[in-house]
Structures are given as structure tokens and as C-alpha cells.
Amino acid sequence: MDIFSVNRMPRRGFLVLIGGAEDKKDDKVVLRRVVNLNSAKSVAVIPTASEYPAGLADKYTIAFKEIGVEEVSILDIRRRDEADTPENFEKINKADMIFFTGGDQVKLVSTLSGTSLLSRMRERHNDGVTIAGTSAGAAAASNPLLFDGDYAGLVKGSVNFGKGFGFLEGVAIDTHFVHRGRIGRLAQFLCSGFGSKGIGIGEDTAIIISSDNIFEVVGKGIVTVVSTEDCSFNNFNAISDNQPIVLDGIRVGFMQTGALFDMNKWRVSDSGKVNHFSPLHAEVAAMVNV
Secondary structure, X not given: OOOOOOOOOOOOOOEEEEOOOOOOOOOOHHHHHHHHHOOOOEEEEEOOXXXXXXXXXXXXXXXXXXXXXXXXXXXXXXXXXHOOOHHHHHHHHHOOEEEEOOOOHHHHXXXXXXXXXXXXXXXXXXXXXXXXXXXXXXXXXXXXXXEOOHHHOOEOOOOEEEOOOOOEXXXXXXXXXXXXXXXXXXXXXXXXXXXXXXXXXXXXXXXXEOOOOEEEEEEOOOEEEEEOOXXXXXXXXXXXXXXXXXXXXXXXXXXXXXXXXXXXXXXXXXXXXXXXXXXXXXXXXXXXXX
């Protein structure tokens, strides 16, 4: 039985993490696949992370409607005290999918963490509802939460982290990974001792995580998986802030659309065979050591 079959009743819903800049106008490969996971007819969009929530909400409303979603509800939550309202609970209770947009992940987490509304989202996710996020929305879904550092990532002290929503625990998620040069940012966090596994997701690309922590890659870009568990050299604890970090022996994997990855074993699943439910074909599912 395929782990991504819509006929399978998961213990919890799918978690979809998108690397940002996903196509919202043309083929909409990533968004279409997300909607089709559970044939979502009602989507709740949360643009809290954005500086322009109304405009971004309109873009997703149009995109989801063009895919065939019947009802798109917007939770325009800009302050913490706006979260726990009867109207917002009604929208979450009706949703087949809950979608967090991009923007500022710190703003998103600080606004919603600890609210009863977020607790209700967790309950719905555990009952089978899909949780999806793009860019900041994807970063916020994991715990830990990374921010700052981009191109200066391999300079000690340039990267910050905090507590995310925790829909995915113990794996750091970074987005716009190749386009914004974030390999150093993720590597610095992982060598700091606060975590050892991370995933970098390219633009217009997503990972679809099943209830048993196996994910499929969908979209046009590359997904990078990083582990520092067997790192052979790491000077992080021996240097001061603003000094360059030197690493050796980290384990890195590169995957493209259709590849399956087992996060429990931290390796390509099923020998990297293509999942025939994927709309595109896998071309690469290679693990390398650097």
C-alpha cells in the first residue's frame, strides 16, 4: 500500500512543508498536490506571518479556487488577542487543510503560540487534517525554529533559533534553501549542539510528510537533508562569536521530485524508488558524504 494514497486513513494528517515561491498562477504543481492529498474542499489560510496579509490572502484564494477548492477561509490574525475568536474556531473546525503563508516566522510563532486556536489546529491535525506551510509557514511548523544568518551562516553567532509550533519535532527546517544560500545557516545550528538533523527545501518544492515520518519530495527544486551526528571535526565550541566555523564529516543528501526519505532511519526510503502517486518522475535520490 502506498503511504500517500488518499484512501489510507493516517493516524494524523499530512504535514506539507514548502520551500517558498511556489507556483500560484500556472500549473500549481505543489499546491495542487497538497489539495489532492485528502481531496480538500475547504481550506483555512493564515497569512499572519506576512506584512501584507490581505493581498497575500487574495492570491491564495484565487489559486486554491482555480484548483477546485470550494471554500477558502481567511484567518486575518494580526495580534495575539485576535486569535481565539468563535469565528476563527469555526473556520478551523470546517477546514480540510490549514495553510500558513510566508513572511516572518518569528512574528507568526509569537502571535499564535500558546493560543487555544493553535491547540485546536493540533487536534484537527491529529484527526487527519492536512497542515501545510510555505516559507516562514514551513519554518514555523518545526521545532526548533531558525531565523537570521542567511549568507553569514558560517560565522558563529549569526544564526538565531527558538521554539516553533512543533508539528515536526527535533528536525530543523530551512526554506528558500539554495536561492538564499542557507546551507551555512543550517550547518551552524546543527553544529551548535542544539540539534543534529535538518532539512533545507528549495523554492517551488515541498516535502509531504506522512504519519510515520516518511516524506516525499514534490516540485521543481532540490531538498537537502543534513546530519551532523557523525561530524568528524567541529570548532564551534572552541571559537568566539564572529569567528568562522569549520566543519568536516557532516552527512548530506540531495533529493528531487518523487524521492522518498525515512526520517526515522535518516536515509532514502525503499532504495529511493519513485512513488507512483507523485505527479512527476524522480530523477535523483542520491546520498553523499562531504
